[in-house]
Amino acid sequence: MSAAPEILLLALLLDAALGEPAWLWSRLPHxxxxxxxxxxxxxRRFNRGGQRRLRGALALAGLTSVAIALGWAIQALLPGRLADIVLVAILLAQRSLVEHVAAVAAGLRQSLEAGRRAVSMIVGRDTDGMDEPAVARAAIESAAxxxxxxxxxxxxxxLVGGLPGVLAYKLVNTADSMIGHRTPRHEAFGWAAARLDDVMNWIPARLTGALILLSHGEPRGWAAVAREARQHRSPNAGWPEAAMARCLDTALSGPRSYDGAQRDFPYIHPTGDRFPDARSVDRAVTALWRSWVGLALATGLILLLS
Structure with missing residues (x-):
């Protein structure tokens, strides 16, 4: 594990430089x-019959165990740092996130419909009826x-668990995004995925909030961020969103529609700008890069101290 900070730092740089090249992932499955x-x-196989919560938990445990075992196998079969650097870079998403968020700003400058199409690629809410501030706000929230x-x-x-650790996290996070929803089909079967994702993101979400604040010279905003994050519907997403809202002085969250049903969520940082636009999304992209620099510097510091 002593080499983990060095591998992570190089992986961060590689991902920032190359992102997810289309020529590669159009030929191979990511x-x-x-x-x-x-x-x-x-x-499809196990979400049926009775005891669906137990079935979902066992399925998640089995898939996560496979991910951990795969991580160990890769480290055993491909010793050395180069393979780890490449694999960790693939599992990071800084460059692709920046590109997707920037595409929303570019779309809004073209037309509202183009902005809606771009933001529909990164959010799960209804986008057809969004106005420009709603599109921009959704993009900024997704960025955070x-x-x-x-x-x-x-x-x-x-850093905690090497390649097995990051593969386990990605498996759980992907499961949460697919089945961790309170729908008739997945509320029971996806319960374990949603709860484990909450646990695994508890510390990273708060670190992300701190990283955003520090990279913008706003460490004194932590108390306000902590207060507003607790009002968010998610136990974790509120922390980076509240920090981003404060640093951009933009009101985030608020009313939105899911599957045709309007949800009246409270605003985070309600005194901020409630009419963000393409320029606001541009500032969110800049915030992503500033936060990335902060993460790279923190990784370098860990490397120096290790």
Whole structure:
């Protein structure tokens, strides 16, 4: 584990430079795609009959065990740092997140419909009836939440558990995104995925909030972020969103529609700008890079102290 900070730092740099090249992933299935296929198979195979909560927990335990075993096997069969650097870079999502969020700003500058199409690629809410502020707000919220889920959390779990740790995290996070919803089909079967994802993201989400604040020179905003994060519907997403809202001085969360049903969530940082636009999304992209620099510097500090 002594080499983990060095591997992570190089993986962060590699991901930031290359992202997810289309020429590669158009020919090979991305690890996240393979995880999604495995979770989909488990959903079709085991999400039936009685005791669905138990069935879901056992399925998740089995798939997570496979991910951990695969991590150990890769480290045994491909010793050395290069393989780990490449694999960890693949499991990070900084560059792809930036590109998806920036695409929303570019879309809004073209037309509202183009902005809606771009934001529909990164959010699960209804986008057809969104106005420009709603599109921009959704993009900024996705930037904050996915900075935690797609960059900081994988980094933390690699430092904690090496390649097996980050693969286990990605499996659980993918499962939560697919089956961890309170729907008639998945409320019981996906219960374990949703709860374990909450646990595994508890520390990374708060670290992400702190990282956003520190990278913007706003450490004194922590008390306000902590207060507003607790009002969020998610035990974790509120922390990076509240920090992003404060640093951009933009009101986030608020009313939105899911599957045709309007949900009246409270605003986070309600005194901030309630009419964000493409320029606001541009500032969120800048915030992502500033936070990434902070994460890279923190990793370098860990390396120096290890």
């Amino acid at each position: 690890p996240a795609v393979l995880m999604g296929r495995a979770i989909g198979w488990a959903d 939440e996915n900075l935690s889920d797609g960059v900081v959390a994988p980094a933390v779990w690699f």
